[in-house]
Amino acid sequence: MSALLEIVSAGAMASIQDLGRPGLRRLGVPRAGALEPGWLRLANALLGNAQDAPAIEFLAGGLSVRALASPVHLAFSGHFSAEVVGAGEPRRVDSWRSLMLAPGETLRCGMPVQCRVGYLALAGIRVPRVLGSASTYARAGLGGLDGRLLAAGARLSVVAYSGGERILRTLRTLPPVEAAPIRVVLGPQDDYFDAPSIEHFLSAAYQVSPAADRMGMRLDGPLLRHRPDKGAEITSDATVPGSIQVPGQGLPIVLLADGQTAGGYPKIATVISADLPRLAVMAPGQRVRFTAISVAAAELAARVREAALRAMIADIGPLAEPGGVDLQAIYVANLVSGVVDARAVDGAVAPIDISLREE
Known part of the structure; x- marks a missing residue:
């Protein structure tokens, strides 16, 4: 219907x-x-x-x-x-x-x-x-x-x-989205930035700017300086969701789901796929920190996230409203343990066979 x-x-x-x-x-x-x-x-x-x-x-x-x-x-x-x-x-x-x-x-x-x-x-x-x-x-x-x-x-x-x-049924209150640093793989144009800028990027706190939509997210924080011999632009090449572009003014922009497919700004790093959703849902004003990992570690993180998500999906169960009857709890509980056998001495608790028999 x-x-x-x-x-x-x-x-x-x-x-x-x-x-x-x-x-x-x-x-x-x-x-x-x-x-x-x-x-x-x-x-x-x-x-x-x-x-x-x-x-x-x-x-x-x-x-x-x-x-x-x-x-x-x-x-x-x-x-x-x-x-x-x-x-x-x-x-x-x-x-x-x-x-x-x-x-x-x-x-x-x-x-x-x-x-x-x-x-x-x-x-x-x-x-x-x-x-x-x-x-x-x-x-x-x-x-x-x-x-x-x-x-x-x-x-x-x-x-x-x-x-x-x-x-x-579990993890109804999920961990805060800003609980841990956002993991990135440096590059592909991290060589366009001097060493202090890379250090600032990986140690300082940024804030999500109000200029954030489905295309990208601007971050406010320490300015990242391009190397004078490299400049602030590249020949346009491919981008992916998670690419962190740094235009000439020095503040990073993280590309999200609707991000363009090519761009001409150097990309200092790429957010790993396991952490990009957590960054993408952050609200303006929330703090972001980055930490660098290897490609192999990023692949492992993706597998761990997928396994955790599948476990959560497997844990979905029937709803019991507050004050209502939780049928699932009744189904799995042993409701007859500890009953008293009137034939036992001094009213001691004795097991009773309640299995079904053919008459």
């Missing part, structure tokens, strides 16, 4: 994203896709969707959606809470869970805490794919709903709710 979800308010830069469109950078097409692909995968897993299914990504707060004629099954991931508004009293719901939104009810997503990004996944969402992906790349009008950011009044086709709310 189909259903419709209406965008009441799109908030800041809400868009349809999936895991992106890889393999097209040689043609000048960025990958796009979720800034935090792990959170998108978790939100989809909470619904039983394919992990690469499209979902709504929103930056900051303000996203509100309403179920129309049929109940809608949705899930959200990210450090934020939400409020369901309907005929009765508004009720608050935390993230990292799925939820039924009844016809006429509105879900209002709050401002993310510790970060700037949240995800809202929808069961059975149907969005046309362009070049193999539903991800919105608004600068070129690709993907999403006609290649544009979401706006009030837009409607998304989904399947109606069929039961089964679930929750991420």
Whole structure:
């Protein structure tokens, strides 16, 4: 059975994203896709969707959606809470869970805490794919709903709710996104910078600038000086998400999911794939520190992150509301241990055989 979800308010830069469109950078097409692909995968897993299914990504707060004629099954991931508004009293719901939104009810997503990004996944969402992906790349009008950011009044086709709310049972409060240094591999143009600049880059604290979107993130902090004999520009060459360009004014810019495919500024380092999502979701004003590692260590970090994400997905289970009955706990508990056998001396506890027998 189909259903419709209406965008009441799109908030800041809400868009349809999936895991992106890889393999097209040689043609000048960025990958796009979720800034935090792990959170998108978790939100989809909470619904039983394919992990690469499209979902709504929103930056900051303000996203509100309403179920129309049929109940809608949705899930959200990210450090934020939400409020369901309907005929009765508004009720608050935390993230990292799925939820039924009844016809006429509105879900209002709050401002993310510790970060700037949240995800809202929808069961059975149907969005046309362009070049193999539903991800919105608004600068070129690709993907999403006609290649544009979401706006009030837009409607998304989904399947109606069929039961089964679930929750991420462990790590619901994930570690702060700025808890550890962001790991980088130096280069490919680190030789364009003098030794003190490399030292500053790897030891000083930077702050995320308000000039941060899906394309890139400017950082405020110590200026990085280019070597006079090299200059502040290169012959344009390839860039990737995670490339840290340093233009002539000396402040680094980290390219993100929608970043251009080539550029003419020297790249002092590249953020490893395991840490780029954590950096990409940081909010303006948060502090960033960098540390250099080897390519081999970066590859290991990617495998460790993937294993941790799969473990979290495996730990998704049925939701038990506060004060409600946790059926999963009942299923796994030994409810008959310690019963008293009236035939035992002095009322001692004795085991009782409750196995099923054929009569």
